[in-house]
Amino acid sequence: MDAAVNLPGLTNLLGFDLEGLAAYCEQLGEKRFRATQLFRWIHQKGASDFDQMTDLAKSLRDKLASRACVTALPVISEHISTDGTVKWLFDVGAGNAVEAVFIPETDRGTLCISSQAGCAVGCRFCSTGHQGFSRNLDTAEIIAQLWFAEHSLRKRFNQTERVISNVVMMGMGEPLQNYNALVPALRMMLDDHGYGMSRRRVTVSTSGVVPMIERLRDDCPVALAVSLHAPTDPLRDQLVPLNKKYPIAELLDACNHYLEKAPRDFITFEYCMLDGVNDTPEQAHALVELLRGHVSCKINLIPFNPFPASGLKRSANERVKAFADVLLQAGLITTVRKTRGDDIDAACGQLAGEVQDRTQVHVRMVRAPIVVKGASPS
Numbered sequence: 001m002d003a004a005v006n007l008p009g010l011t012n013l014l015g016f017d018l019e020g021l022a023a024y025c026e027q028l029g030e031k032r033f034r035a036t037q038l039f040r041w042i043h044q045k046g047a048s049d050f051d052q053m054t055d056l057a058k059s060l061r062d063k064l065a066s067r068a069c070v071t072a073l074p075v076i077s078e079h080i081s082t083d084g085t086v087k088w089l090f091d092v093g094a095g096n097a098v099e100a101v102f103i104p105e106t107d108r109g110t111l112c113i114s115s116q117a118g119c120a121v122g123c124r125f126c127s128t129g130h131q132g133f134s135r136n137l138d139t140a141e142i143i144a145q146l147w148f149a150e151h152s153l154r155k156r157f158n159q160t161e162r163v164i165s166n167v168v169m170m171g172m173g174e175p176l177q178n179y180n181a182l183v184p185a186l187r188m189m190l191d192d193h194g195y196g197m198s199r200r201r202v203t204v205s206t207s208g209v210v211p212m213i214e215r216l217r218d219d220c221p222v223a224l225a226v227s228l229h230a231p232t233d234p235l236r237d238q239l240v241p242l243n244k245k246y247p248i249a250e251l252l253d254a255c256n257h258y259l260e261k262a263p264r265d266f267i268t269f270e271y272c273m274l275d276g277v278n279d280t281p282e283q284a285h286a287l288v289e290l291l292r293g294h295v296s297c298k299i300n301l302i303p304f305n306p307f308p309a310s311g312l313k314r315s316a317n318e319r320v321k322a323f324a325d326v327l328l329q330a331g332l333i334t335t336v337r338k339t340r341g342d343d344i345d346a347a348c349g350q351l352a353g354e355v356q357d358r359t360q361v362h363v364r365m366v367r368a369p370i371v372v373k374g375a376s377p378s
């Protein structure tokens, strides 16, 4: 695994999972257990200054200071919603930005993070998809979103306890098309010396990259959400172009295979409700036929968050309810996603991260109730 080198000549230690950091320490002639100490300082305490790490020998701290760094992504903006949702826009260079969203609830704190700048899958209803693909984030850039959010929120809430209990890979990008960077980041979330999260509380959401679902099952099984959005191949081909490569039957087979090792005994199917496209009672019945008795699952109906270029509309609430009722009556566990952070455009599919389009970023800032610009990494 490569660490991001984003200061001239300095290796960003946010790019190393514990194994990677141990290998790095060995290269410096240090014992492996030093890596554990260093890892804990960085991820559990949020330290970025080697001089803070007082239980490391001065000679090691000096060595690290001359070769390494712990560097988060520059924050372009931070918006706080009236419901407590916080959205950060991070600069990833060359005019690209990615977003992360913190969603506080009574019993948990969830962080939604990005895996790519843009996305190559190009789903019809997704504004990230419309933006096209810029590049993969590296491991340091993925974990930097969690590192920054966790430690800046702890400071804000004046809290030493963990603030973020759950991570969902539901921000910008298709995580399973950035597999090599994703897996070390997942391991850092799960590591007891890192964020110590339960596998059940880390969710990878995918549009259905079948071979990578298979690999994730063996390499690092976590909770899995699959963006289904249609009960038939012809419709799914139009909404999620990746379906032409990996059609529904193959996807469901991969889901069943994944369940053999998954930390939860169900797959979450996401289904974005699009007016007049995939929201009829017939389509609800077709979905029942497709799933009932075939895959252990929960269905999460997502109200579509419209954006002008999509040409699509959100299904009316009664329509969503009628659709949900068909599924529920057939015995499929179904929930309708609450939208959070609407006033700051933090909802699903609105994470477009256009820094190229400064006017749009500006408009968003004006609409946000509270704007704290230029928040600095802890």
Ligand code: SAH
Binding pocket: 125, 126, 127, 169, 170, 171, 172, 173, 174, 175, 205, 206, 207, 225, 226, 227, 270, 271, 272, 302, 303, 304, 305, 306, 307, 348, 349, 350
């Ligand atoms: N690429 C992955 C994860 C990021 S998208 C995936 O597709 O699963 C996270 C979720 O947001 C997906 O379920 C996606 O279908 C949904 N989504 C995308 N655009 C949306 C929109 N405009 N309104 C509502 N949900 C949307």
Ligand code: SF4
Binding pocket: 119, 120, 121, 122, 123, 126, 127, 128, 129, 130, 171, 172, 173, 174, 206, 207, 227
């Ligand atoms: Fe990419 Fe997911 Fe958006 Fe589809 S929904 S374009 S896979 S980010």
